[in-house]
Amino acid sequence: xxxxxxxxxxxxxxxxxxxxxxxxxxxxxxxxxxxxxxxxxxxxxxxxxxxxxxxxxxxxxxxxxxxxxxxxx
Amino acid sequence: xxxxxxxxxxxxxxxxxxxxxxxxxxxxxxxxxxxxxxxxxxxxxxxxxxxxxxxxxxxxxxxxxxxxxxxxxxxxxxxxxxxxxxxxxxxxxxxxxxxxxxxxxxxxxxxxxxxxxxxxxxxxxxxxxxxxxxxxxxxxxxxxxxxxxxxxxxxxxxxxxxxxxxxxxxxxxxxxxxxxxxxxxxxxxxxxxxxxxxxxxxxxxxxxxxxxxx
Numbered sequence: 001x002x003x004x005x006x007x008x009x010x011x012x013x014x015x016x017x018x019x020x021x022x023x024x025x026x027x028x029x030x031x032x033x034x035x036x037x038x039x040x041x042x043x044x045x046x047x048x049x050x051x052x053x054x055x056x057x058x059x060x061x062x063x064x065x066x067x068x069x070x071x072x073x
Numbered sequence: 074x075x076x077x078x079x080x081x082x083x084x085x086x087x088x089x090x091x092x093x094x095x096x097x098x099x100x101x102x103x104x105x106x107x108x109x110x111x112x113x114x115x116x117x118x119x120x121x122x123x124x125x126x127x128x129x130x131x132x133x134x135x136x137x138x139x140x141x142x143x144x145x146x147x148x149x150x151x152x153x154x155x156x157x158x159x160x161x162x163x164x165x166x167x168x169x170x171x172x173x174x175x176x177x178x179x180x181x182x183x184x185x186x187x188x189x190x191x192x193x194x195x196x197x198x199x200x201x202x203x204x205x206x207x208x209x210x211x212x213x214x215x216x217x218x219x220x221x222x223x224x225x226x227x228x229x230x231x232x233x234x235x236x237x238x239x240x241x242x243x244x245x246x247x248x249x250x251x252x253x254x255x256x257x258x259x260x261x262x263x264x265x266x267x268x269x270x271x272x273x274x275x276x277x278x279x280x281x282x283x284x285x286x287x
Contacts, residue, residue: 021265026202026215029269030173031139031150034085036202055197055272062275063268071271072252 011046014060018043030055075287076131077102077231078110082117082138082148090200091137091171093210094220098135098227105231107133117147126162132287133167135227140172140193143179156182163188167287169230171223173197180280190236190281192226198276199269201262215262218254218270222246226277230287237283247274 018039026036030052037045045053066072079099083092092113102109110125112118117138126134136153139146143156154162156179164187170176176193183191201215210216222243229239247270254267 022261024204025262025265026204027266027269028087028090028200028202030197031141034087034139036086036200052197058196059199059268059272063271066271066275067255072255 010057010061011049014057015043015046017060018046018056074108075106075133076110076129077107077133077135077287078122078125078129078131079112080117080122080134080136080138080145080147080153081111081113082146083114084149087200088137088139090202090210090213090216090220094224095135095137095227098224098231101228102231105233107231112147115148117153119147119151119153122147122153123159123162126166131166133230134163134169135230136168136170136172136175138170138172140170140175140179142174142177143182145170145172145175145179154179154183160188161186163191165189167230167236167285168192169227170194171198171227174276176276176278176280180278184281188281189285190279190283192230192236192240192277192279194273194276195278196272196276199272201266201269215266218250218266219273222250222273233286235284235286236279236281240277240279240283244274244277247277 021039025039028036081092082088112122136145144152145154147153160182163183167190170193177195180191200219203213203215206213226239226243251267251270254263257263
């Protein structure tokens with residue numbers, strides 16, 4: 001139960017972060033027919049809880065954790 | 074004569090980026106005295122590559138391609154190497170796999186079956202793209218942050234540096250770029266690319282003998 005709540009919170013945090021991304025942003029991630037995805041497509045993947053969506057959540061949260069641990073100092 | 078084998082599919086836009094960046098690695102391999110086995114475009118298929126690995130026994134294999142935890146793919150995503158079928162083909166070889174997540178299961182299996190070293194990514198490999206350089210991957214000012222570290226890694230391997238040195242140099246470059254992207258005001262997208270480059274950094278691993286070289 002607690003795990004589900006945490007996962008939902010993580011998903012919401014990542015979606016809010018992705019909403020700040022400029023529309024010109026493009027990224028290739030995973031197979032996805034070799035296409036580059038834009039901001040809205042990334043948000044859809046996270047909302048749909050797809051494999052790529054889960055990967056996006058992991059990437060965003062790992063980056064934030066690294067930031068907290070002082071990776072950039 | 075030492076052989077280096079390249080697998081360079083070009084069937085979608087992401088593969089085109091990898092293909093363009095790998096051109097300079099072919100030139101470097103030639104100048105370093107390697108015999109080059111270049112499986113490009115349609116020739117990056119399972120039959121060709123398996124045959125050439127068995128016959129030529131390359132010292133170094135560089136795969137561009139889509140991937141998964143258990144596979145590396147070639148032209149039109151045909152599975153070339155799979156941990157369930159033919160990871161033994163990478164025995165006695167140093168492999169660099171520029172593909173998504175193949176270091177998570179295929180890499181360890183290849184090492185178990187005799188690979189000297191397997192260098193690759195445990196997670197999905199990301200590439201950012203400048204929307205203004207549609208026609209020219211090499212002029213893409215965003216993609217270079219993602220692909221130059223990979224070329225630094227491969228170039229060092231080709232020049233006979235150890236696997237550890239090659240990966241360290243690539244990670245050094247990634248670290249500098251992550252810091253730059255995280256703090257610069259030069260363009261508004263920069264900070265949004267940083268997490269994805271960090272994903273490449275965190276996912277890049279060596280499985281096997283890190284002090285080996287070709």
